[in-house]
Amino acid sequence: MLTLVALASLLVLATVPEPSQAIVIYTGWERHALVGTEVRLSCSFFSWRWTSEDVTFSWTYRPDGARDSISIFHYTGGVPYVDNKGPFRDRLEFVGDPGRRDGSILLKNLEFSDNGTFTCDAKNPPDIVGRPSSVRLLVFEKVPIQAGVITGSIIGAVLGLLLLIVVIYYLMRFLVARRVFSLNVSKHGKKKKEGSQQRQLWTPPPLTLAPRP
Amino acid sequence: MLLILLGVLILHLIILILLIVSTAASAWTVGGNVSKDLWYNCLTNDVIYQCTPASDEDWIQAVQALMILAVLFCFFSLVAFVFQLFKLVKGGRFFFTAIFQILASLFVMCGAIIYTVMRTDDLPGAQFGYAYVLAWVAFPLCLISGLIYIVLRKKE
Numbered sequence: 001m002l003t004l005v006a007l008a009s010l011l012v013l014a015t016v017p018e019p020s021q022a023i024v025i026y027t028g029w030e031r032h033a034l035v036g037t038e039v040r041l042s043c044s045f046f047s048w049r050w051t052s053e054d055v056t057f058s059w060t061y062r063p064d065g066a067r068d069s070i071s072i073f074h075y076t077g078g079v080p081y082v083d084n085k086g087p088f089r090d091r092l093e094f095v096g097d098p099g100r101r102d103g104s105i106l107l108k109n110l111e112f113s114d115n116g117t118f119t120c121d122a123k124n125p126p127d128i129v130g131r132p133s134s135v136r137l138l139v140f141e142k143v144p145i146q147a148g149v150i151t152g153s154i155i156g157a158v159l160g161l162l163l164l165i166v167v168i169y170y171l172m173r174f175l176v177a178r179r180v181f182s183l184n185v186s187k188h189g190k191k192k193k194e195g196s197q198q199r200q201l202w203t204p205p206p207l208t209l210a211p212r213p
Numbered sequence: 214m215l216l217i218l219l220g221v222l223i224l225h226l227i228i229l230i231l232l233i234v235s236t237a238a239s240a241w242t243v244g245g246n247v248s249k250d251l252w253y254n255c256l257t258n259d260v261i262y263q264c265t266p267a268s269d270e271d272w273i274q275a276v277q278a279l280m281i282l283a284v285l286f287c288f289f290s291l292v293a294f295v296f297q298l299f300k301l302v303k304g305g306r307f308f309f310t311a312i313f314q315i316l317a318s319l320f321v322m323c324g325a326i327i328y329t330v331m332r333t334d335d336l337p338g339a340q341f342g343y344a345y346v347l348a349w350v351a352f353p354l355c356l357i358s359g360l361i362y363i364v365l366r367k368k369e
Contacts, residue, residue: 144269145269145270145271145274147266147269147274148274149274150271150274150275150278151274151275151277151278151281152278153278154274154275154278154279154282155278155281155282155285158282159282159285
């Protein structure tokens with residue numbers, strides 16, 4: 001009965017005209033990397049159609065400050081074509097999985113001249129209307145610490161430790177009062193009370209404090 | 214005696230004010246037309262001020278954290294002092310106040326030491342400013358105040 005309903009709904013969906021949403025491409029917003037290391041630029045898309053065999057991915061690169069972009073990667077007909085003449089020759093590798101709608105590339109041996117904007121454009125025929133998405137690559141000599149990260153973590157750690165100690169202290173007092181702990185702790189408490197009473201009968205210590213009226 | 218109470222309280226307030234001024238004032242390193250503090254490095258030519266955030270180095274963030282913690286703990290110890298003044302049993306010691314105050318003095322000491330050691334001396338004529346001196350003055354005062362609280366007792 002349930003399978004019949006499922007089959008019927010599938011048939012209905014197949015005959016419905018395709019929705020007019022476009023293909024949506026997702027890349028990161030910004031990627032930070034150290035010079036000399038490698039970075040993975042991810043690109044995936046959402047489409048209402050099944051992934052077709054003619055799915056294409058293409059990456060273009062525009063250096064910082066330049067107006068023109070060059071094409072550095074293209075995947076079509078099941079074959080990836082990497083850059084073999086431009087600035088990324090021998091440094092680009094295709095690590096995506098088109099079957100899973102993943103068109104990510106790996107850039108190796110980063111240089112400072114790789115700073116720029118990488119644009120990914122994916123097409124899933126017949127769903128070809130869409131806007132390419134860009135990710136900005138920033139290559140650093142040394143990854144900078146964001147302002148306040150260390151400050152906040154030190155303050156948070158110390159205050160958290162303080163809170164923990166206070167909580168443990170009150171918990172111990174609560175448990176001792178509830179007689180969860182063994183008797184020798186309460187004996188110790190009794191001894192302390194006697195001791196302080198004795199001290200009150202002595203001559204008072206040099207610094208005392210009068211209670212407020 | 215009321216005098217001791219007043220004296221101790223005034224000392225505590227002075228320490229708190231010293232710590233706050235030291236943390237916030239822009240005078241840890243001064244020299245010519247440059248003034249640096251924990252938060253900004255400022256350059257001036259008598260007409261305009263140009264400041265860049267100082268948080269790019271790791272050690273200055275640690276000093277920031279330690280100074281803020283010192284101010285917080287000094288404030289906590291003030292609150293604990295007032296609280297314990299009313300709630301303590303007769304003959305009891307102001308342990309919480311003392312612990313917080315001593316921790317505050319420890320934090321100021323660590324912050325001042327880290328700043329002293331890690332400061333880059335690249336500017337000609339760069340000297341330590343008054344905020345730095347205040348931090349070093351606040352440290353022994355805070356320690357003494359904490360020790361006073363340990364010795365202090367609530368009169369019967």
